[in-house]
Amino acid sequence: MDERTRRNHLLVWLLLLGLLGLNIASSFLDLGIFNPILTTAVAALQAFIIVTFFMSMRSAAPVPRIAAAAGFFWLLLMIGLTLTDYQTRFEDIALGRLASKPGWEAPAAGRVPNPLSESGYSPVSRPPTLAAAAPDAASGERVYASVCILCHARGVGGAPRTGDKAAWLKRSEQGVDTLVDHAVNGYKGMPPKGGHPELSEQDVRNAIGYMLYAAGIQSPRR
Amino acid sequence: MAYRNAIPTPPGAEAKPAPQFDSLRQQYEADTLGMWIFLASEILFFGGLFMAYVIYRAAYPEAFEAASGRLDLLLGGINTAILLTSSLTMTLADDAVLPRNRKALIGWLAVTALLGTVFLVIKGVEYSVEFAAHLAPIFGRPFDFPEPHTEQARLFFSFYFALTGLHALHLFIGIVVVLIMLALAIRGVPRLEAKVTIAGLYWHLVDLIWVFVFPLLYLAAHHG
Numbered sequence: 538m539d540e541r542t543r544r545n546h547l548l549v550w551l552l553l554l555g556l557l558g559l560n561i562a563s564s565f566l567d568l569g570i571f572n573p574i575l576t577t578a579v580a581a582l583q584a585f586i587i588v589t590f591f592m593s594m595r596s597a598a599p600v601p602r603i604a605a606a607a608g609f610f611w612l613l614l615m616i617g618l619t620l621t622d623y624q625t626r627f628e629d630i631a632l633g634r635l636a637s638k639p640g641w642e643a644p645a646a647g648r649v650p651n652p653l654s655e656s657g658y659s660p661v662s663r664p665p666t667l668a669a670a671a672p673d674a675a676s677g678e679r680v681y682a683s684v685c686i687l688c689h690a691r692g693v694g695g696a697p698r699t700g701d702k703a704a705w706l707k708r709s710e711q712g713v714d715t716l717v718d719h720a721v722n723g724y725k726g727m728p729p730k731g732g733h734p735e736l737s738e739q740d741v742r743n744a745i746g747y748m749l750y751a752a753g754i755q756s757p758r759r
Numbered sequence: 760m761a762y763r764n765a766i767p768t769p770p771g772a773e774a775k776p777a778p779q780f781d782s783l784r785q786q787y788e789a790d791t792l793g794m795w796i797f798l799a800s801e802i803l804f805f806g807g808l809f810m811a812y813v814i815y816r817a818a819y820p821e822a823f824e825a826a827s828g829r830l831d832l833l834l835g836g837i838n839t840a841i842l843l844t845s846s847l848t849m850t851l852a853d854d855a856v857l858p859r860n861r862k863a864l865i866g867w868l869a870v871t872a873l874l875g876t877v878f879l880v881i882k883g884v885e886y887s888v889e890f891a892a893h894l895a896p897i898f899g900r901p902f903d904f905p906e907p908h909t910e911q912a913r914l915f916f917s918f919y920f921a922l923t924g925l926h927a928l929h930l931f932i933g934i935v936v937v938l939i940m941l942a943l944a945i946r947g948v949p950r951l952e953a954k955v956t957i958a959g960l961y962w963h964l965v966d967l968i969w970v971f972v973f974p975l976l977y978l979a980a981h982h983g
């Protein structure tokens with residue numbers, strides 16, 4: 538039986554066009570998170586059909602099969618490892634660099650811009666110590682990296698994400714003093730001082746300044 | 760009957776393997792193995808770009824949705840259908856080689872190259888519209904996008920031009936390869952089966968890559 542008949546080719550082609558139509562149609566529906574999942578799944582199905590029929594993987598010998606499978610296997614490996622990495626360090630993307638974590642020597646840590654402070658910069662951070670969240674003169678970046686990062690890096694519980702300009706613009710419209718008030722005294726899902734009562738109001742203000750800077754907001758409303 | 764099904768080589772058949780191979784089947788396996796190793800590297804090459812795009816899209820969903828909405832869904836959809844169709848015609852050309860159906864081979868190769876060219880022309884139209892609308896953050900051109908998504912939209916369009924530009928380059932190479940096959944077929948050169956099959960594998964991969972480029976870039980927005 539010859540599987541490569543003209544009729545089979547036409548059926549495969551019609552199937553591919555049908556899937557394309559399905560994909561386009563799905564973008565007109567609001568399925569929330571399922572929109573990208575559906576379109577990617579349909580694309581993967583199309584790719585599978587192209588590889589199986591047009592690229593004749595069905596009748597390929599074992600060794601070319603292994604070569605092709607290796608390509609897709611490495612691709613999945615790359616996607617899997619990259620996603621696990623980025624899912625755990627969102628703020629790195631937002632800032633385009635590694636944020637200094639407590640206990641780590643920050644590379645070339647120097648002047649951290651802070652739109653809320655007089656000089657335009659947060660005070661230079663002291664050499665990092667393992668005692669996390671040591672308050673006082675800690676710069677906004679250090680407070681952020683030891684406390685706020687927990688929720689704000691990935692938007693836990695609806696927290697505005699670090700680097701998400703749209704979200705922070707909306708928040709900052711209330712004025713910075715309101716933000717500080719909310720962060721110090723708590724506001725909906727936002728615990729008072731991020732759950733660290735040892736922080737001073739200035740620490741919290743610095744941390745907010747840092748997150749505004751990270752979101753690219755230069756001169757927020759007071 | 761197709762090259763790949765010629766096991767073992769029928770005695771006295773016109774299709775004989777190249778001297779270094781025992782059978783057509785062995786020759787076919789060697790050809791496709793080499794090609795698939797190259798294609799696997801291509802998959803990883805584009806896969807890295809897709810990966811980077813997906814990460815930023817997950818980071819800035821609203822901005823990427825807004826930016827994706829500025830792409831021309833109609834032209835993109837038509838282009839996808841054109842490319843899928845060109846894979847069909849390439850397959851038909853492949854199937855015409857061994858039966859020595861020269862007319863069909865020439866015809867399908869020509870149609871394939873033509874469809875690829877139409878794709879590039881449509882892509883060019885899209886590019887020119889986007890350049891005029893200041894949506895192309897390349898070559899130092901002005902970029903306009905409403906706040907607050909300006910910077911993230913610049914990122915989206917950088918991905919857009921990188922992905923579609925690299926894909927267009929691959930497609931252009933594919934068209935040149937198909938045109939070479941066409942010239943060989945017109946001159947009646949024998950032993951085209953391996954060449955056409957390999958050219959076909961490359962062509963289908965370029966199609967396969969677009970099958971992901973299209974939903975990632977064009978369908979990131981809601982159109983309802």
